[in-house]
Amino acid sequence: MRVGLFIPCYVDQFYPGVAKATLELLEKHGVEVDYPLSQTCCGQPMANSGYERYGKASSELFMKNFGGFDYIVAPSGSCTLHVKDHVLPKEENAPKIYELCEFLTDVLRVNNIASTFPHKVGFHSSCHGLRGLRLAKCSERMDPEFNKPLSLLKQVKDIEMIELDRKDECCGFGGTFAVAEEAVSITMGNDRLADHTKNGVEVLTGADMSCLMHLQGLIKRQNSPIKVMHIAEILNGNPVE
Numbered sequence: 001m002r003v004g005l006f007i008p009c010y011v012d013q014f015y016p017g018v019a020k021a022t023l024e025l026l027e028k029h030g031v032e033v034d035y036p037l038s039q040t041c042c043g044q045p046m047a048n049s050g051y052e053r054y055g056k057a058s059s060e061l062f063m064k065n066f067g068g069f070d071y072i073v074a075p076s077g078s079c080t081l082h083v084k085d086h087v088l089p090k091e092e093n094a095p096k097i098y099e100l101c102e103f104l105t106d107v108l109r110v111n112n113i114a115s116t117f118p119h120k121v122g123f124h125s126s127c128h129g130l131r132g133l134r135l136a137k138c139s140e141r142m143d144p145e146f147n148k149p150l151s152l153l154k155q156v157k158d159i160e161m162i163e164l165d166r167k168d169e170c171c172g173f174g175g176t177f178a179v180a181e182e183a184v185s186i187t188m189g190n191d192r193l194a195d196h197t198k199n200g201v202e203v204l205t206g207a208d209m210s211c212l213m214h215l216q217g218l219i220k221r222q223n224s225p226i227k228v229m230h231i232a233e234i235l236n237g238n239p240v241e
Helices: 009-014 016-028 044-048 052-066 077-087 100-107 127-132 148-153 182-198 209-221 231-235
Strands: 003-005 071-074 096-099 120-124 203-206 227-230
Touching: 003 016, 009 016, 009 209, 016 100, 016 231, 044 052, 044 077, 052 077, 071 077, 071 100, 077 096, 077 127, 096 100, 100 148, 100 231, 120 148, 120 182, 120 209, 148 231, 182 209, 203 209, 203 231, 209 227, 227 231
Parallel strands: 003 071, 071 096, 120 203, 203 227
Antiparallel strands: none
């Protein structure tokens, strides 16, 4: 099994610790991972802004870097969804891309996360992961209950998962939406954060660092004691900083 690690550009630049935790987590579960050094942005920002044609070079470079792998794994639902829908060819022998949590549950079938995290944790479901990749049951659907990221977090020793009032509401980030509609984005983020605060969350986590970055900015402005960590860091056993 040839696995290529795709680290989104914003994770590479702002949250390298998330990339390291992802690599360490995969290696703990016996995966031999390659990291193509010439990888760059997948082109999602251009596509989301209506300029997908300007991301053509990014797509071509992505295929040059990752076209020879069996699986591509990324710690990001939104970038994974963009590559899955707009970059990878729709051919049977093309590489398959997975968001980190779904790779652990669907491919590796992980049922033993050997880490400890004695904190009250609130999980933020990002829209791309939830409604694009179907990492969990959406509240508006009448499907059977399932949640791949939570199924992993519940394997962590001493963790206390906090149930939110509105468990899969959008945080208002949405990439360029946060820039074009700043006031609406901030209001949605504050509403999302209030749910975590009201229910006593100590650490807020999720599978998309972009959404967490938005909420982290609001947390700092409110001088809130809530800490923010990517799910890879908790599953990997990283301490709260």
